[in-house]
Structure formats: structure tokens, C-alpha cells
Amino acid sequence: MLATLVVIALVVQDQAPLRAAPQDSAPRQATLWQGEWLEVRGERQGFLQVYDHRRERPGYVREHQVRILRLEEASVPRLQAVVEFLRDTSGSEALGIGYAAALLRAAPASQVGPELFDALGTSADRLARRATSNKTNDVALAAHLDVAASYGVKLVSFEREGRTRVCYDGEAFRRVLALGGTPEARLRAALALTRPECIDPALGPLEQQALNEWRGSVLEQVEAGRLPAYLANRLHLRRAEVYASLAYQLSRRGEAQRGAKASSRAVDSLASVLKAELAEEDTQTYATVAVRVGASRWASEPASEQSASGPRLDLAPGQPGETCLRLVDAKAPDKDVPHKEETLSERCTYGLVWPGSVRRSAQGSAVAVAVQLLEGWTELWVFHQEADGWVLDVLAPAATEPRLGYVELAGFSPDGARVLVAREALVEGRIKSSFQVLKRDSLLPEKSADNPGGLGAFQRWSTPDWRGRSVALR
Incomplete structure (x- = not known):
């Protein structure tokens, strides 16, 4: 049914009531959350008459609680501006995902580029991190996660160090790397796809090695020379962390030559970090990665003569x-x-x-x-x-x-x-x-x-x- 929609109402306020009649006193059919789509079917007494395809029920909402969008090419510039704004707006991730979905529906294929997937992936990734850091029973957050899932955004969760970790599977970021984009967008994609805290601790040694080899290949798709120094530092640090892990894993399997190359790459990547350009929020990461490199740096050292x-x-x-x-x-x-x-x-x-x-x-x-x-x-x-x-x-x-x-x-x-x-x-x-x-x-x-x-x-x-x-x- 959604494929045939031309005009939709995008919910922009949390806990917006879907009423059974065009009256504030009418029974509440459902509670709506930002980012949800509704089919517009008319207008009565200051209310929009809509149909909620997720819940398969009609109802009425106040017009100020939604934005009416036409899913056509003429709306693309307006939608692009909103998507770009919401990409970096904390707390509005579900709304950003909803707008990105509307833009995907309205834009012709020739206008769908890496910028859209960068915004979609950034919102989904930030939503996952919000879910991980949340320590209370946040009803709104749970609803936003449901809204994201309704658009096909896949979030995975697992236990790590005694707490539940929620991670985005990165599909939009893979499209950014496939389609190109600015160096900064490619870096965001690569860092999100290779986040160490999103490695499932249940993976076996072979699976971990395969994953780290894939992580290394992802990071190699980003050119450090085209990035500002502080962002290039983040790329070098992630590469050093990945290759330090690979040095141990390859050496453990008896692949000493490959382990030595990975260790050398880890040391070189760490040495490429410009400390004077290190962002304040990256100082702890720098220290942590340096210890990982120090733990496996001997893999690249030839046997000493006795x-x-x-x-x-x-x-x-x-x-x-x-x-x-x-x-x-x-x-x-x-x-x-x-x-x-x-x-x-x-x-x-x-x-x-x-x-x-x-x-x-x-x-x-x-x-x-x-x-x-x-x-x-x-x-x-x-x-x-x-x-x-x-x-x-x-x-x-x-x-x-x-x-x-x-x-x-x-x-x-x-x-x-x-x-x-x-x-x-x-x-x-x-x-x-x-x-x-x-x-x-x-x-x-x-x-x-x-x-x-x-x-x-x-x-x-x-x-x-x-x-x-x-x-x-x-």
C-alpha cells in the first residue's frame, strides 16, 4: 500500500494521539511517535483524517503534530535540507530516518547518492548508541527503536561486559563506501562499520580473524591524505587497533609472515598519528590503542641472535x-x-x-x-x-x-x-x-x-x- 502513496503525514511529535474522531475528547486509537508515516485521506474540523498502515487503523491527528509531504521529485530539495539537518540532531534519530525514507521514495534514482545513506546511517548508528547508554526504562527510546525497525533499519544487540550493547548493522554505511562520497562521509562509514565494541564476543577465533581482515579492508578504502589531521588520526588509530589484533590472531594460527606484516602495519599506523592534532575526545583511545600495539609489536621483530x-x-x-x-x-x-x-x-x-x-x-x-x-x-x-x-x-x-x-x-x-x-x-x-x-x-x-x-x-x-x-x- 505504501508504494502507492503520494501524500503522507510524517509524525514530528512524540506521543501524538491518533483519535477515533476529529475531537480532542475522542478516544485515543493509538499513540504515535516521531518518524512514523500516515496516509493522508482528508481534513475535518482542524484534524487530518489519516490511515495508519503499521497498525492498520484509521484515525485523526492534529495538523501541527505532523508534516504533510508530497512524495514527488519537486519535494526533493526540501527533503534533502531537512535530512541534512536531522543527521546531526541528537534525539531526533527516528524522525531523521523517517525523512530519509521519504526522500528515498520521492527522489529519482539519479538523485539518490551517498549523502542520503550517510545521513541515514549516522541517525541509525546514533540511535543504537543511545539505546546502549540508556540506563532507564525510556518509553520514547523504545518507541523510536520500533519506528526505525519499521523502515527496515536493523539493530542487533548482545551482552558485552555485563551490559547489553546495541549496534547498527551498517547497511547504509556499506552503500556510502560503494557509491563514493566525501572523504569525511567515507571515514564516518568506515569507523562505524569497524567499531570494536560492536564485535560479538561470542565469535570464535576463526570468525574473529575473518572479521578483522574484513575490517582492515574497509579501512583501506579511506584515504588519510584527504582528511583533516584530527580525522586522519582517527583512521590511523582504528587501523592500528585492527592490525594489532590481526598480528596476534595470524601468529596464533602459525601464519608468522602475515602476522609480522600486520604487526608492522599496526606500529606504522600508530606512528602516523599526529599528537599535536589529536582531538581531546580521542586521547584515551590513543592510549588504549597504543597498549594494544605494544602487546603484539614483537610479532614483527625477527628472532634475536643469542x-x-x-x-x-x-x-x-x-x-x-x-x-x-x-x-x-x-x-x-x-x-x-x-x-x-x-x-x-x-x-x-x-x-x-x-x-x-x-x-x-x-x-x-x-x-x-x-x-x-x-x-x-x-x-x-x-x-x-x-x-x-x-x-x-x-x-x-x-x-x-x-x-x-x-x-x-x-x-x-x-x-x-x-x-x-x-x-x-x-x-x-x-x-x-x-x-x-x-x-x-x-x-x-x-x-x-x-x-x-x-x-x-x-x-x-x-x-x-x-x-x-x-x-x-x-
């Missing part, structure tokens, strides 16, 4: 999915046993052990290696020599539930008695950074600061390799 004498860390497969770390000491050959090796310590793990992270103190009294246990969580495992033999201690990014963080070696003191480490982790909703000087024998902090400039030991003993590659010094 000395032929003294302690050496060998990696070997264990049980299916396991990697075993074996610390051995190559003894000087003799005539009876030319290649004798002594096992000093051994440990197996299901985490990703990064060969490029292996570092040894000058005296050979400590050997450290990065082990990534989760996509965003990398620990530092330190083998150190004590009076009764070799001991393995694990340094975690923070004393919290493993979620997001990394800890990495920055260097050793010349006598090997001190270990320099940098830690970054998400703690109570914020990224906390710390630079510490640890005692080698206990790995307990001796000195600590929130930046390396506050510790003279970091100025003297941190390695050029760490200073040149660590994202902790961003």
Missing part, C-alpha cells in the same frame, strides 16, 4: 598448542662429549612466545622473553640466576584481571643486578604507565616513575633498541 656460550633460550613445541621454553647452558666441548648442554630451567606455555624479544644481561645472569597470553596481554618472563640455581619469574602488566596491558624489558644495569621494565595496562578504566627499576634477585621494584625521564637509570642503562622501538615512549 650468544653461542652461556645461557641460551631454546623454543620447542610441546603438547598440541604449547611452546616449551628451555634455558640451556652450552658447555665447552671436550673429547668425550663434544656438544654437551645443561638444562638450567624449563617451562611450557599456551601463550605466544616471541623469539624477537629474547634478551640476556651482559654477565649472563638473566634472560628475558615476552610471552603474549591474550590478544591484548603480554607478560615478561625472566629467568635469573640465584645461589641455588635458575629461577623463572613472571612479570604481569598489572595486578588486575588479564585484559589489556603489556610489560617489556628496557635494559639491564651494567652489573646485571638491576632490571629495567616498562609497564602499561588498563586499570580502573584508564591506561596506567609505569617505568621501574627492579632488583634482579627478587624482581621487586626499587624505583618507579610514571615517565622514564624521572629515573636516571633509564637515561643511563636503557638500550637503544628499546628506545627506538617501544611504543611506551610515544
Whole structure:
């Protein structure tokens, strides 16, 4: 029936009553919400006589509660102006979707461009975020969600971190990317389609990898050079987040070469961010993404060369999915046993052990290696020599539930008695950074600061390799 409509009444006020007769005292047939369409059938006594196709019932509404629209080409400029205005009007998402639907019906195919789908997608995406952030039983919001669904706008919801997350499926944004549009519109589309908080936590590892590969392909459709600097920063940050996740996922599946390329891309994308042009609302995102990149940056580092004498860390497969770390000491050959090796310590793990992270103190009294246990969580495992033999201690990014963080070696003191480490982790909703000087024998902090400039030991003993590659010094 809607396909034959030429004149409609678009509801612009919430809780507008649909009366049974053209009188304010007449029984209420239904409660109407902004964005709904009604078929106009006449006018009586200051009321519009309408038919509600959603509820399949006739009725009467006051004229000031609706806008009468003619679905014809002559109305297109007027509709375009309203759609453009409502695109950025918070709280009017359902109305914006209704106007966009009217414009789609009125405009000939040659006039339907990416701008319309940009407005439609922006309204739908903002409505989904409103639904996610809402903490009360908002009747109007629930009604707006129903109105959006009546136009075919698909919103999906799932449980994430103890709360319900509502997300737009992004169909309009896909059309923006397919049809072209301004660089800003393409960026809005790409960022909305690749929103990390809208990834279903129930996805398995293979599905997550496939999704991240698709997210990367979407982001590659946007040219950073055509964007203002602060918007280009958002593109770089999203790319860094996606490729950091891919580096872990690909390496986990044994695709080391592809994982290394993804890790390099993540590091390069983070380095492309212009901090001076970073918008205030993006500072926390920048810190969070940097920690993700720091957690998986070792995927792009080649295996480090180890000395032929003294302690050496060998990696070997264990049980299916396991990697075993074996610390051995190559003894000087003799005539009876030319290649004798002594096992000093051994440990197996299901985490990703990064060969490029292996570092040894000058005296050979400590050997450290990065082990990534989760996509965003990398620990530092330190083998150190004590009076009764070799001991393995694990340094975690923070004393919290493993979620997001990394800890990495920055260097050793010349006598090997001190270990320099940098830690970054998400703690109570914020990224906390710390630079510490640890005692080698206990790995307990001796000195600590929130930046390396506050510790003279970091100025003297941190390695050029760490200073040149660590994202902790961003």
C-alpha cells in the first residue's frame, strides 16, 4: 500500500494521539511517535483524517503534530535540507530516518547518492548508541527503536561486559563506501562499520580473524591524505587497533609472515598519528590503542641472535598448542662429549612466545622473553640466576584481571643486578604507565616513575633498541 502513496503525514511529535474522531475528547486509537508515516485521506474540523498502515487503523491527528509531504521529485530539495539537518540532531534519530525514507521514495534514482545513506546511517548508528547508554526504562527510546525497525533499519544487540550493547548493522554505511562520497562521509562509514565494541564476543577465533581482515579492508578504502589531521588520526588509530589484533590472531594460527606484516602495519599506523592534532575526545583511545600495539609489536621483530656460550633460550613445541621454553647452558666441548648442554630451567606455555624479544644481561645472569597470553596481554618472563640455581619469574602488566596491558624489558644495569621494565595496562578504566627499576634477585621494584625521564637509570642503562622501538615512549 505504501508504494502507492503520494501524500503522507510524517509524525514530528512524540506521543501524538491518533483519535477515533476529529475531537480532542475522542478516544485515543493509538499513540504515535516521531518518524512514523500516515496516509493522508482528508481534513475535518482542524484534524487530518489519516490511515495508519503499521497498525492498520484509521484515525485523526492534529495538523501541527505532523508534516504533510508530497512524495514527488519537486519535494526533493526540501527533503534533502531537512535530512541534512536531522543527521546531526541528537534525539531526533527516528524522525531523521523517517525523512530519509521519504526522500528515498520521492527522489529519482539519479538523485539518490551517498549523502542520503550517510545521513541515514549516522541517525541509525546514533540511535543504537543511545539505546546502549540508556540506563532507564525510556518509553520514547523504545518507541523510536520500533519506528526505525519499521523502515527496515536493523539493530542487533548482545551482552558485552555485563551490559547489553546495541549496534547498527551498517547497511547504509556499506552503500556510502560503494557509491563514493566525501572523504569525511567515507571515514564516518568506515569507523562505524569497524567499531570494536560492536564485535560479538561470542565469535570464535576463526570468525574473529575473518572479521578483522574484513575490517582492515574497509579501512583501506579511506584515504588519510584527504582528511583533516584530527580525522586522519582517527583512521590511523582504528587501523592500528585492527592490525594489532590481526598480528596476534595470524601468529596464533602459525601464519608468522602475515602476522609480522600486520604487526608492522599496526606500529606504522600508530606512528602516523599526529599528537599535536589529536582531538581531546580521542586521547584515551590513543592510549588504549597504543597498549594494544605494544602487546603484539614483537610479532614483527625477527628472532634475536643469542650468544653461542652461556645461557641460551631454546623454543620447542610441546603438547598440541604449547611452546616449551628451555634455558640451556652450552658447555665447552671436550673429547668425550663434544656438544654437551645443561638444562638450567624449563617451562611450557599456551601463550605466544616471541623469539624477537629474547634478551640476556651482559654477565649472563638473566634472560628475558615476552610471552603474549591474550590478544591484548603480554607478560615478561625472566629467568635469573640465584645461589641455588635458575629461577623463572613472571612479570604481569598489572595486578588486575588479564585484559589489556603489556610489560617489556628496557635494559639491564651494567652489573646485571638491576632490571629495567616498562609497564602499561588498563586499570580502573584508564591506561596506567609505569617505568621501574627492579632488583634482579627478587624482581621487586626499587624505583618507579610514571615517565622514564624521572629515573636516571633509564637515561643511563636503557638500550637503544628499546628506545627506538617501544611504543611506551610515544
